[in-house]
Amino acid sequence: MSGIQRLSLNQITTRGWTLAEAARGCADAGIPAIGLWRDKVAEAGGAARAAELVRDAGLVVSSLCRGGFFTAPLGSRARTAALDDNRSAIEEAAVLGTDTLVLVCGGLPEGSRDLPAARERVRDALAELAPFAGAHGVRLAVEPLHPMFCADRAVVSTLGQVLDLAEEFPVEQVGVVVDSYHVWWDPELYAQIARAGARIAAYQVCDWTLPLPADALLGRGHVGDGVIDFPPLSRAVAAAGYTGWIEVELFNQDVWDAPGERTLREVIERHLKHIAVS
Amino acid sequence: MSGIQRLSLNQITTRGWTLAEAARGCADAGIPAIGLWRDKVAEAGGAARAAELVRDAGLVVSSLCRGGFFTAPLGSRARTAALDDNRSAIEEAAVLGTDTLVLVCGGLPEGSRDLPAARERVRDALAELAPFAGAHGVRLAVEPLHPMFCADRAVVSTLGQVLDLAEEFPVEQVGVVVDSYHVWWDPELYAQIARAGARIAAYQVCDWTLPLPADALLGRGHVGDGVIDFPPLSRAVAAAGYTGWIEVELFNQDVWDAPGERTLREVIERHLKHIAVS
Numbered sequence: 001m002s003g004i005q006r007l008s009l010n011q012i013t014t015r016g017w018t019l020a021e022a023a024r025g026c027a028d029a030g031i032p033a034i035g036l037w038r039d040k041v042a043e044a045g046g047a048a049r050a051a052e053l054v055r056d057a058g059l060v061v062s063s064l065c066r067g068g069f070f071t072a073p074l075g076s077r078a079r080t081a082a083l084d085d086n087r088s089a090i091e092e093a094a095v096l097g098t099d100t101l102v103l104v105c106g107g108l109p110e111g112s113r114d115l116p117a118a119r120e121r122v123r124d125a126l127a128e129l130a131p132f133a134g135a136h137g138v139r140l141a142v143e144p145l146h147p148m149f150c151a152d153r154a155v156v157s158t159l160g161q162v163l164d165l166a167e168e169f170p171v172e173q174v175g176v177v178v179d180s181y182h183v184w185w186d187p188e189l190y191a192q193i194a195r196a197g198a199r200i201a202a203y204q205v206c207d208w209t210l211p212l213p214a215d216a217l218l219g220r221g222h223v224g225d226g227v228i229d230f231p232p233l234s235r236a237v238a239a240a241g242y243t244g245w246i247e248v249e250l251f252n253q254d255v256w257d258a259p260g261e262r263t264l265r266e267v268i269e270r271h272l273k274h275i276a277v278s
Numbered sequence: 279m280s281g282i283q284r285l286s287l288n289q290i291t292t293r294g295w296t297l298a299e300a301a302r303g304c305a306d307a308g309i310p311a312i313g314l315w316r317d318k319v320a321e322a323g324g325a326a327r328a329a330e331l332v333r334d335a336g337l338v339v340s341s342l343c344r345g346g347f348f349t350a351p352l353g354s355r356a357r358t359a360a361l362d363d364n365r366s367a368i369e370e371a372a373v374l375g376t377d378t379l380v381l382v383c384g385g386l387p388e389g390s391r392d393l394p395a396a397r398e399r400v401r402d403a404l405a406e407l408a409p410f411a412g413a414h415g416v417r418l419a420v421e422p423l424h425p426m427f428c429a430d431r432a433v434v435s436t437l438g439q440v441l442d443l444a445e446e447f448p449v450e451q452v453g454v455v456v457d458s459y460h461v462w463w464d465p466e467l468y469a470q471i472a473r474a475g476a477r478i479a480a481y482q483v484c485d486w487t488l489p490l491p492a493d494a495l496l497g498r499g500h501v502g503d504g505v506i507d508f509p510p511l512s513r514a515v516a517a518a519g520y521t522g523w524i525e526v527e528l529f530n531q532d533v534w535d536a537p538g539e540r541t542l543r544e545v546i547e548r549h550l551k552h553i554a555v556s
Contacts, residue, residue: 056361113507119465148426150463151505152488185428186399187439210430214492229391272336 007035008062010204010249011040013267014260019044021260023057033062035094035247038089047095047133054096056058061098063087063141063144063202068103071118072156079121079265081158082106084202086129100201101133102141102177106151118155123165130173136151141201142166143177146185148216150229159183159192166199175201178237181220184228193236200242204249205230205275214251217248220251230274243273281544281554286311286340287481288527291545292538298323299538301335307542311340313525314374316367325373325439332374339376340523341419341480342367345383348403349396349433357399360384364407371415378479379411380419380455382484385430396433401443408451419479420444421455424463426494435468437461444477451499456515457527459498462506471514478520482527483508483553491531500530501548508552524553 009031011022019040021079026034034054041050041064042248054061072078086103093101105122108115126140133140144162156162159176166174176199183189185208193200207226213219223230234246248267255263287309289300296341297318304312312484319342332339333469344556345367364381371379383400386393404418411418422431422440432439437454444452448486454477463486469479485504490497501534512524526545 083459086407098284108505113505113506115463116448146426147424147463148494151486156465158465185393187423187434208429212490212494215495216426216490227386229393237487247437 002059004031006029006092006244006246007268007271007275008035008245008247009249009264009267010035010063010065011037012065013248013250013255014263017260019050020053023054023059025033025260025264026058027089029261031059031264031268033060034246034249035065035102035245035249036098037065038092040216041092043098047092051176053098059159062097062247063100063102064093064096064098065127066102066104066143067140068154069106070179071106071121072109072173074121074124076110079174083125083128086125087132089240090129090133090136090138093138098137099137100141100175102143102202103139104143104145105154107150107155107158113152115155122156123168126169126174130169134170134173139201140174141173141177142174142204143179144182150173157255158186158188159196160186160188162198163192163196176240177204179204179206180230180233181206184208184233189233190236193240195238195257200237201244203234203237203244204247206248206250218251218253220248220249222255222266223248224274231277234275240252246271281550282309284522284524285546285549286313286345286523286525286554287308287542287545288313288341288525289315290343291526291528291533292541293534297328298331300336301332303538304337305335305540305541307546309337309546311338311523311525312443313343313380313523313527314339314376315343316370319370319374325370329374336390339374341378341380341523342371344375344380344382345407345418347384347401347433349384349481350387352399352402358389360508361403364403365410367412367545368407368411368416371416377415377417378419378453379416380421380480380556382421382423383432383434383533385428385433391517393428394509403459404443404447404452408447412448412451417450418452419455420452421457422460422492436466437462437474438464438466441470441474441477443541448458449476454475455519456520457482457484458506458508458511461485462486462511468514471518475518478515478518479522480525481512481515481520481522483523484526484528484530496529496531499526500528500533500544501526502552507556512553524549
């Protein structure tokens with residue numbers, strides 16, 4: 001459909017659907033791509049079977065969510081397990097035919113207040129994983145998360161901070177995610193998007209709505225329902241050279257409770273109104 | 279009492295107390311200073327009477343909370359009212375004998391998504407108010423608020439951003455607040471504290487605790503209950519040259535429900551354990 005050639009559904013948006021249902025839903029709605037989650041891929045029978053389901057629906061996989069969570073202390077069992085798990089995620093992404101593995105880096109380890117050390121371990125993990133990712137044709141897409149998640153989900157909070165990390169590695173191995181929800185407030189946002197250029201591995205959208213819900217994770221609204229000014233943001237991402245997928249990723253209980261077909265109609269309508277016009 | 283010479287109680291911490299009760303509570307506990315709120319000052323009979331109550335208790339006023347909220351459109355009635363109200367706040371601070379008026383700048387105006395414009399109006403308001411403040415011996419202490427409050431409370435979110443604004447004005451007219459809760463996550467924090475130097479007008483402390491409560495405003499814990507690493511933060515603020523009050527400011531329903539005397543004992547204990555050691 002005209003105007004949604006670059007639209008992708010991140011499947012968390014239709015959380016109640018299986019991978020097969022989400023793929024069929026996208027195909028029926030004319031959405032050409034889908035961002036997958038590892039738990040849904042596993043549920044579907046693994047990466048090869050999931051790849052087949054997506055291909056049979058005529059879609060492509062825009063990204064895989066997610067690796068990361070590698071801030072456990074060096075030498076700990078938790079860290080070894082995290083790195084092993086990330087290698088599996090890279091292999092799954094390759095089988096799924098996407099070059100983009102989204103990474104949520106992880107918060108402070110239990111009982112720790114040492115933010116600089118946790119950030120250093122993110123760097124170490126990237127150094128360990130980047131060549132492996134590159135060898136699989138997969139790029140690690142590091143996502144800065146909103147600072148309200150700094151303690152428990154991601155010790156990297158701004159695009160500038162993530163670029164400082166990413167730029168230590170080849171551009172085809174480590175990129176960054178621009179997610180409107182996480183970065184919209186940043187006074188440095190436009191400068192850092194311009195700086196990011198070819199490092200932009202994914203552009204994810206959803207809106208910042210008020211009030212924040214009791215579970216701050218679930219406050220993301222449909223594009224247009226909140227305060228984020230999408231046209232200039234989308235133009236900046238385009239001006240930086242990004243021509244890839246625009247993924248709609250909604251964590252929102254009301255959206256999850258709605259029928260998937262209705263959610264997809266809403267997603268398309270908002271995309272045409274607020275994003276495709278940019 | 280040794281070790282609490284620089285401790286101040288921001289009176290929101292004992293929200294159930296009147297100004298007179300808070301002043302007496304501090305005096306009894308040996309806390310030498312108090313940060314006042316305008317609604318409590320009004321309740322006490324106005325600035326002159328409040329000044330008397332504080333003086334009679336043998337305390338000094340460390341700051342007045344708060345002015346700001348001046349992002350309404352230029353030329354609007356709301357903006358005129360906000361500027362008038364800020365001038366009143368400056369006059370009250372002078373009567374109270376504090377040189378520090380804390381400013382919370384305000385969020386996006388209702389229905390607006392134009393963050394750059396709202397930020398520009400913060401700058402305009404500072405330009406209008408700074409000389410008036412200076413003439414009253416009061417410094418505007420601009421507080422960056424955590425980015426989760428960007429939409430509804432403060433369109434300025436980082437110390438660097440606030441310093442960019444503050445540096446356009448004389449240092450005795452416009453300073454910045456370093457509040458641990460709002461800035462602890464910032465990857466630029468230590469560099470910006472060093473840059474701030476004599477611009478630091480206030481150092482406020484409380485901790486970031488998890489999970490965030492349903493009302494995100496009320497998530498602040500006693501120093502030591504959360505993830506903020508206070509010794510290096512306090513050392514950085516000291517190294518920047520700040521020798522002023524260290525104000526404990528807790529927005530927390532459990533703390534508000536506790537007897538004030540117990541809260542003050544806790545505040546002192548935490549100060550001695552986590553702050554005074556730095």
